[in-house]
Amino acid sequence: MKADVAIVGNGVGGYACAARLAKHGIRPLLIGPGLPVDRPPLTKKALATGVPTLLSDEQRLAERGIEWLDGIVADADLGGGLLTTDVGDVEADTIVLATGLRYPRPPIPGIEAAVVNADPASLGRIATVLARPGRRIALIGAGLIGTESAATLAAAGHEVSVLDVLERPLDRLHDPLPELGAAALAATGARFLGGVEITELATGEDGRVTLWYPGGSLTADLVLAATGGRPRVPPGLDVGAELPLEVDAALRLPGFERVHAVGDLVVVPHARFGSIRFPHWDMAIGTGEHAADAIAGVAGELDRLPYWWTDIGPRTFAEVGWAEAAVEWDDEDGVHVGRDDAGEPVAVLVVDEPRRLREARALLGY
Ligand SMILES: Cc1cc2nc3c(=O)[nH]c(=O)nc-3n(C[C@H](O)[C@H](O)[C@H](O)COP(=O)(O)OP(=O)(O)OC[C@H]3O[C@@H](n4cnc5c(N)ncnc54)[C@H](O)[C@@H]3O)c2cc1C
Structure with a gap:
């Protein structure tokens, strides 16, 4: 099979790239297992x-002019423009890597009993257990994915416990997010156990799973592991670089004239934040869109204002800007503003008031 542009990975970045290329009149080939699935709804x-x-x-893919190959890229010769998939080879003039993150389970004995809900492939197994109401669910990890999932399941009437080695939910994020997240989680009825290191899991004859930790244990109908993701590229791919991939302003992989990378996989040069x-x-x-523009020859600098949000039960936390540059955070008229060491606003956190995001963007000059 031949393609002008082959996109490896059919998630959020890969699909955005494909849709934008199609708008530019370039017919892309989107490669990935199954139809493109959105990620945030998984929590x-x-x-x-x-x-x-x-x-x-x-x-809709066909109507938009996007070709789709339902397969997995198992190997590639990036310089030669050759992709080896489980359903045949693809020769491409340009390749876009959009393979996101993998979500390995933590190295705990018996961890195979835990399901990883960051991957749509696990939804069927989860739905089978949750078909009955009032299930007991244990979540390992209280980062964004674990905390959101716990809140969703508790709000759906299940009995949810979240365990983390850290003392607070969202503990790796800046203040006041851990405190606000803990309150939002507690309001859904989920129980949080902090400072807990799980030592072992075992499945009983009734199919339920017991987790042990120093000084205690708990038994659940379903255990979800949400302990974070690591950048991934297709196996066998020699990108000649460490992960995540550092790309140039055209999101091109250094050393490869016709290979771009997008999404969770990359470190990008941002016009404002470096x-x-x-x-x-x-x-x-x-x-994804920026790489498509670069391939079409119309890209400028990447200056998109960083934006993320999380829904913890009924509460929404949304942030714009680059929080890593903030040295102090203050509540300013109901929004949390992070300022850098020169006193300039670099990030704004908005709680439960999505309408104020416009104001937050303006404060950052966007
Ligand atoms: C469960 C979950 C909830 C999230 N919630 C939020 C949220 O509320 N707010 C927010 O701002 N962000 C959220 N995010 C983050 C956001 O969804 C990601 O940043 C985004 O999906 C990254 O896009 P991507 O294209 O890099 O990777 P993905 O969207 O993960 O797509 C990668 C794709 O590559 C495919 N792939 C992998 N290897 C191969 C291969 N060898 N061959 C072919 N295909 C391959 C995979 O099947 C997958 O479809 C969430 C992420 C997850 C996982």
């Missing part, structure tokens, strides 16, 4: 209903 509506949210279906890694939904779209 929200799709988790509660068991039904994935598609970014597009076969008919070299940034921002593995969130809106930037996956932004980098």
Whole structure:
């Protein structure tokens, strides 16, 4: 099979890139397992209903002028423009890597009993257990994915416990997010156990899973592991670089004239904030579109204002800007403003008031 542009990875960044290329009149080939599935609903509506949210279906892909190959890229000769998939080889003039993150389970004995809900492939298994009401669910990890999932499941009437080695939910994020996140989680009825290191899991004859930790244990109908993601590229790919991939202003991989990379996989040069890694939904779209513009020869600098949000039960936390540059945060008229060491606003956190995002953007000069 031949393609002008082959996109490896059919998630948020890959699909955004394909849709934008099609708008430029370039017919892309989108490669990935199954139809493109959106990720954020996997901790929200799709988790509660068991039904994935598609970014597009076969008919709409065809209408938009996007070719789709339902397969996995197993190897590649990037310089030679050759991709080896489980359903045949692809020769491409230009390649876009959009393979996102992998979500390995933590190295705990018996961890195979835990399901990883960051991947749409696990939805069926989760839905089978959750078909009965009032299930006992244990979540390992209280980062964004774990905390959101716990809140969604508790709000759906399940008995949820979240365990983390850290003392607070969202503890790796800046203040006041951990405190606000803990309150939002508690309001859904989920129980948080902090400072807990799980030592072992075992499945009983009744199919339920017991988790042990120093001084205690708990038994659950379903255990979800949400302990973070690591950048991934197709196996066998010699990109000649460390992960995440550092790309240039055209999101091109150094050393490869016709290979781009987008989404969670990359560190990008941002016009305002310098070299940034921002593995969130809106930037996956932004980098996907930017790579398409670069391929079409119309890209400028990447200046998309970083934006992410999280829904913890009924509460929404949304942030714009680059929080890593903030040295202090203050509540200014109901929004949390992060300022850099020169006193300039670099990030704004808005809680439960999506309408104020416009104001937050303006404060950052966007
Ligand atoms: C569960 C979950 C909830 C999230 N919630 C939020 C949220 O509320 N707010 C927010 O701002 N961000 C959220 N995010 C982050 C956001 O969804 C990601 O930043 C975004 O999906 C990254 O896009 P991507 O294209 O890099 O990777 P993905 O969207 O993960 O897509 C990668 C794709 O590559 C495919 N792939 C991998 N390897 C191969 C291969 N060898 N061959 C072919 N295809 C391959 C995969 O099947 C997948 O479809 C969430 C992420 C997850 C996982």
